[in-house]
Amino acid sequence: MRPAVAPITAGDVLQLVRDREARSRADVARLTGLSRTAVAARVDALVGARLVSETESPGIGVGRPPKRLAFEAGAGLVLAAAIGRSWAQFTVCDLAGRVLAAEELEQEVGQGPDDVLPRAVDRLRSLLLSVGRDPAEVLGIGVSIPGTVDPVAGTSLNSAIMRGWDGVPIAPYFAELSAAPVVIENDTNVIALAELDDHLARYQDALIVKASTGLGAGIVAGGVLQHGARGAAGDIGHVKYRGARDIPCRCGEVGCLEAVAGGWALVRDLVANGREVAHVRDVVTLALEGDVVARRAIRGSGQAIGEVLAAAVTLLDPAVIVVGGDMAPAYDLLVAGLRETLYRDATTIAARDLDVLAASHGADSGSRGTAILALRRVLSPRAVDDRLGLGIARPRMPQ
Ligand SMILES: [Zn+2]
Structure with missing residues (x-):
């Protein structure tokens, strides 16, 4: 018994x-x-x-x-690869999540796993070398990618935007670097993990919004990150939005929220207005410099996101909305727009006392959360017991 x-x-x-x-x-x-x-x-x-x-x-x-x-946080290391649509962040962390080495890398949008993942392995290997550490010390590897993931199978799923990634197992790419377990998660959900010791220490029910090149949402209910039945929860960028009617989205459909409010749509609109921008971060920079068109675009994105979020807030009754992603540096503009429509459209009871806060770690939220993803796995009581039982974590005797 x-x-x-x-x-x-x-x-x-x-x-x-x-x-x-x-x-x-x-x-x-x-x-x-x-x-x-x-x-x-x-x-x-x-x-x-x-x-x-x-x-x-x-x-x-x-x-x-x-x-x-x-x-003893120095007893091992975790590696994190936070892969976005247009850039990636790599970190080497100790077991307390302290960053020992970090690097960012721009990448072309739309590259497949055969381009992106071997490069990630290369970068992580050289970061390890740069701090004089050995791959044998790595206890876990966290990988976050945009779109829906199947954390059990360790694959990306059903991603019209991440072409070439569908159903591809991620872990084998890292096997040449380390035998440590590879844990994968969606790029918005890792922002929620980055908040566990910050905003989410105070709130049990939250919506996390990632406003970057694409748009994503993470749902925390009763203190638990929700993945949904198919792991597809939170795909807010492709909710149909009346203000986007007939506008093509990069997912192949028309009328998605992203088609007017995603970072790529803002870039499209600003280029049409004669601005030289290639990335949503350029749009944010222009807005912060006072460019009226860029400011209006970000505020408009906030308004559109707020309209769709109002339905989510009414359904889920969160205590807080945490906003992160590449648009977060223009948080005041984005959230001014978001508040307008959200408080107008959500039910009074759900919107009452609803807090809207900026992600605690700014542009580093994704890589921090990706490291925490790995740490939660390798330091879980079960993983620790397994390791002690197998004797893998025995002290290395000095020669
Ligand atoms: Zn779409």
Whole structure:
């Protein structure tokens, strides 16, 4: 018979130490109800794997002071590849998510996985080298891509925009760099992960909006990121919008929200107005410099997004909307437009006290969230227990 309460494992104890709830063996015993011997077995395993250090703390008065437990963020690394439609960010992080090395790379829109992913592997390898670290230290790799993903199969799905990516397994591309697990997620949902310790520490129900070249939404309900039945939740850019009637979208349809409010549509409109822009970030720069047409375009994008979001807010009743993506530097303009239509169209009760906030980490939200994606996998109690059981994380003896 299964015990009613799952046993407390070394992985659970690591979680308590990482969360700074347990700072000593006595804390672990008090919090878990485990015996001294059981606590010792788990802490010793974690210390042996270098995931936890145990040091003398300066004592006050007489008697031996308790040893202090601390999470050892240097015990391994995670890699993150945040792949957007027109640029990608690569980072090497320690196990606390601190960035040790980072690089951004422009890329042509519409490239397939055979172009993008080998380059990602190259960049990550050279970043590792640049900080003198070894691929053997990598415990996990996070990859975020635009569009719908199947996190279980590790593939991109049904993406008319990410041509050539449909159903392609992502992990095998990284196998030549590391044997560590590869975790994939959609580029908007990782922004939600980046907010876990920030805005989402205060709000259980949230909508995350990524306003970049494309548009995406992430849904957090009851503190849980929602993927939907097919992993396709949040594809707000391709919701039909009356202001976009008959306007072709890059997904092949007409009348999508993106066709008037996506970054690529703003670029199209500004070029038609004689502005020299190639990317939505150029539109943002112009707007911040005071260009009236660019300012109107971003505000108009906000208005259109707000109109569609009003329906989502009425259905889901979130406490907060967090706005990120390449348009976020023009947050004031974008959100001024968004508030106009959102508060006009959502039901009074859902819009009451609804907060609208900028993503906490600006342009780095995607890469930060992608690293957190990998960290959540490799530091989950189950993954830690597996690693301890297999003995992979044994300390490397100095030669
Ligand atoms: Zn579309």
